[in-house]
Amino acid sequence: MMNFKPRMTPAELAELTGYKAQTINRWVTDQQWQTVPLKGVKGGKAHLIIVDDRVREYVSGTRKMQSRAEGYHVAEPIIAYGDDAAQLENQLRQVAQAMTPHERQQLSALILREGISGLLKRLGIKDE
Known part of the structure; x- marks a missing residue:
């Protein structure tokens, strides 16, 4: 299970998901996620992503997150039935x-x- 904070920077979300911050910023634009400006950073382009259900759902559905989730399944001994x-x-x-x-x-x-x-x-x- 991923631990999403209510507000995350693109760098934090990138570290959590395995994607690059640039990719996360593209998703912000494409998916029209809500953001708030991050004060005190030069250039004025820094922002926090408001992590809501849409963001969680989109990130969880990505290829890298799907492959990570495969490792979380409980392993059972493989028994061929009838063998x-x-x-x-x-x-x-x-x-x-x-x-x-x-x-x-x-x-x-x-x-x-x-x-x-x-x-x-x-x-x-x-x-x-």
């Missing part, structure tokens, strides 16, 4: 997470000692 291998991996991970550290050590030692074949025999899954 038995993925489902099994997920279940094994859940079992391992539910075990105590001591139980995980013992299971790891068992797998190292007996191998996958030995583990499957003990579970009654593998035929001899």
Whole structure:
């Protein structure tokens, strides 16, 4: 979420969005955004942009802001539905997470000692 102040200079808005101040000034003219003069700056062209809903909406819809927003999505583990291998991996991970550290050590030692074949025999899954 972008933190817009009620009034921002083109330089501040440019820093926030990743565009140049010159581009922001062009948008001010093209979109007819409201501005107020910034006193005490030589030349008299300095201004503050009044950040209202129109400004927020326009800036949020720009290409750079859209690509930035893509990074804000919550990542979920990718599981191919109907893929038995993925489902099994997920279940094994859940079992391992539910075990105590001591139980995980013992299971790891068992797998190292007996191998996958030995583990499957003990579970009654593998035929001899």
